[in-house]
Amino acid sequence: MPDRDTKGAVRTITDLARIAGVSPGTVSRALAGKSLVNIETRTKIQAIAREHGFRPNQMASGLRRQKTDVIGVVIPLGHDTRQQISDAFFMTLLGHLADELTREGYDLMLRRVVPGKDADWLDRFIGSGMIDGVIVIGQSDQFDRIEDVADGYDPMVVWGNHTEGQRHCVVGTDNRLGGRMAAERLIAAGATRLAFLGDTTAIEFAARFAGAQDSVARLGLPPIVTLRTHLSPDRASEEIARHLADHAGTIDGIFAATDTLAALCLTELRSQGIAVPDDMKLVGFDDLPIARQTVPPLTTVRQDIAAGAQGLVDLLLRRLAGEETESLVMPPQLVVRATA
Amino acid sequence: MPDRDTKGAVRTITDLARIAGVSPGTVSRALAGKSLVNIETRTKIQAIAREHGFRPNQMASGLRRQKTDVIGVVIPLGHDTRQQISDAFFMTLLGHLADELTREGYDLMLRRVVPGKDADWLDRFIGSGMIDGVIVIGQSDQFDRIEDVADGYDPMVVWGNHTEGQRHCVVGTDNRLGGRMAAERLIAAGATRLAFLGDTTAIEFAARFAGAQDSVARLGLPPIVTLRTHLSPDRASEEIARHLADHAGTIDGIFAATDTLAALCLTELRSQGIAVPDDMKLVGFDDLPIARQTVPPLTTVRQDIAAGAQGLVDLLLRRLAGEETESLVMPPQLVVRATA
DNA sequence: GCGCTGGTTGCAAACGATTGCAATTATTCT
DNA sequence: AGAATAATTGCAATCGTTTGCAACCAGCGC
Structure with a gap:
């Protein structure tokens, strides 16, 4: 029960020292629980501190210790x-x-x-x-x-x-590996003309893309087309819709840089009447909670x-x-x- | 371009003062952009500071000014x-x-x-x-x-x-009002036996529940049954499933305390073969991005x-x-x- | 030439906690 | 009992920045 009644406003370690009848240094040590100070005075000081709801100023402490925690x-x-x-x-x-x-x-x-x-x-x-x-x-x-x-x-x-x-x-x-896994899954599911959905200027995304590209290249499939998009949901939706329209029929598998993007993509696919996974395979990345809740549930690459x-x-x-x-x-x- | 080459380690305002050939006080004032210090020396000091990538220590500043920002x-x-x-x-x-x-x-x-x-x-x-x-x-x-x-x-x-x-x-x-709106919507959509999904020990949720109760009472409908659940997705899913099974056929409208809960509920409803909105109406709260992406899209109460x-x-x-x-x-x- | 005003700068005391060192007291050993 | 040791405590400097006050300088009018 910190005080609020005792108007004595114990703000500094010096105030507390005065009340306890010891020096500030001792108070400091007592509150830090150092064994140098007598167990008896230590507990007494701690009791007084508790009673007055005193807490040492972190700024001062940080300055002196050169450590802020x-x-x-x-x-x-x-x-x-x-x-x-x-x-x-x-x-x-x-x-x-x-x-x-x-x-x-x-x-x-x-x-x-x-x-x-x-x-x-x-x-x-x-x-x-x-x-x-x-x-x-x-x-x-x-x-x-x-x-x-x-x-x-x-x-x-x-x-x-x-x-x-x-x-x-x-x-x-290992984003690159994750990208490989995603692409391989898409391909295993029957897709051959893949697209990557996301912004590859982010290095993590670029690595995912590169991984997917690895798999595709190794299997001699056509290169992956990249569908550039922003991350914010509002802009992304339109962008995805446009991409989907632009590439209608030319792609059959999408690797989304993120589950969020994948979910957005899923709703766009639905509204454009493209069946998943029959007409379009989709894999996300992250395994966010949302991946479990999309319809159909999202296949994705999990990060822990x-x-x-x-x-x-x-x-x-x-x-x-x-x-x-x-x-x-x-x-x-x-x-x-x-x-x- | 902060330094990293000039090994002179300009850590304190005093270091900087020595270099600039002025007193620490003047440096402080100069960096603060105070008009007291001559415009010429001020810009010079600022230039030196920039050159050495110097930044005043926030701890010390905070201590002295009694303000941490x-x-x-x-x-x-x-x-x-x-x-x-x-x-x-x-x-x-x-x-x-x-x-x-x-x-x-x-x-x-x-x-x-x-x-x-x-x-x-x-x-x-x-x-x-x-x-x-x-x-x-x-x-x-x-x-x-x-x-x-x-x-x-x-x-x-x-x-x-x-x-x-x-x-x-x-x-x-206004959670209570929101609760009223949710219940009214459920009722308008044809539901008569409502349930509230969430933990009413949280005061915000309690208010939403109370608001819904208001509407129900005013219309003489049976009181709302509350389906207690945790917020964490893993536990919530099971709990929701159990609730749904327990109240099968006895409720036809659910007001979820949160869109997250509503989304979870939606997937459970689907897996139990309960059609939404035909067999069960559902309203959420918050209007999170996910509300737009569920299937079917979630009716909800928006908070800005x-x-x-x-x-x-x-x-x-x-x-x-x-x-x-x-x-x-x-x-x-x-x-x-x-x-x- | 002297006192004054304004504009700049330096000095030194804060802010509040920590800690090496010295001083004090209590304890133990010879 | 005297001295050496150990256990506590106090003193005072320190962390780096800010700011009231005093000091200084130039230039001005008288």
Whole structure:
């Protein structure tokens, strides 16, 4: 029961010290639970602190200790400015991150940035002195900038795609492999003329596309046509409709960069009277909850989001501890439902 | 182009002052763009700062100014601990909040808490000294605690339900009215024996339920049966299935507390061979993107999330400026699609 | 030439918690 | 009992930035 009655406003450790009849230093140590201070005075001080609802100022503490116990999480909105944060995948990842970080005693500072608008979005965050480390969710089209920063700043982990020889520590799914799996599934289901739905300027998506291309090339099928689209649902719908109309009859399998896109595509297919999976096979990516609920249920490539979040936090903490860490690329998993 | 070559490590304002040949105070003023310092030296200092990629330490600044430019956003996970953060509604709201706050020059500190586990989750956050104000997303079952805090702490705004005479400033939809609209729609579509799907210990949901009950009572229909369920998709599915089986034939209209729940319900209905809307009418709440994509598309009660986020931030800023503010309750809007 | 006004700059004291070191007291050993 | 050791506590500097106040300079009018 923190106070609110005792008007004595115990705001600082010094106030508390005065009440307890000891020095500020002792209070600090007592609250930190250090064994240096007598168990008796320690519990007494803690009792007084509780009684007055006192909490040490994190700013002051952070300044002195040069450690804030806050991890920055930044979402660069590079290749699709608007609305990407509402992307279910990132949001779910964010939720898990919050859990993991909390469990480790860290707070989470969230920042969305539009890299195009300010070039040094990452340096600004890091240099602010407010965070002990940073997790970047998605490389977007900022690969180079992230690489630059990685050279001089260790406590950073990035969610995204792993590229041979890159210098920043990344956690992510093997997108290329996932792309291969998706294409192979489409082909196994009978499709031969494939399309990729999504924006390949995002490096993760590009890798998925490349993976699919691998499979197609290996089997001697015609190259995959790419249907460029934004991620925001409103714009995407129209774009998909147009793509579908443009390629009517010339494609029979679609690999969507994202379940969200796949779901959108599914509704468009329905409204254009194209039967799935008979006339068109469809595979998504992520295995979001929505994949289970579309009609028909979506065949997709699963990323383990919870494991990803755990990996991100784990690696970041190890880096904070001074360890050198490898990147972590996790295998995707094909989930066959009914669209391919 | 921030440096990384000039190894001179310009970390503090004092370093910068030495280089510029002025005093730290002048540097501080120059970087703050204060007109007191000569325009010439000011631009020179700013140039040097840029050249060395210097950014003032936010912790120190925050400590001195007693202002952190950070707003806390906290999600209490009271009535359904697990996975609620992935709830699409909250996540979307969070995204908009991030946008709004950024635009106003604030950073966002995210914290999920499980109130059951620590009673003073809110005081802890507020007392940490790390945030200038707090936005609470969802009252969950913590109404009383929030009321307590509101008495002694002004810069707080809560997303949730407005109750007559409450003391904390809240932004939200008129849930009761929304509930009425939902029930009326179900009834207009031909349903007479209604059920409410969701957990009524959450106050927002309780209000929606109450609103529906209003309509039903006014029309002399049998009272609404409530189908208690959790929010996390995995558990909810089974629970819904069981409810549906238990009440087979005894209900013909379902008001789901949430679109997410409604979507889940829809798939369960399908798998149990119950036709929508013929054998069962269904109305959701929120109008999330998914509502447009279910089959058939979901009739639902819309909340304007973007406007909500704007309202939250606007009111919070006004309160930070010392203003007294009223709560903001926004009207919901019925969106008729195909499930009722 | 002297005092004044304005415009710039420097000085030094905050902000609140932490921590190495010294000082104090309590304990133990010879 | 005296001295050495250990256990507590206090002192004061420190983290990096901001800001009230004083100091300084140039230029001005008298």
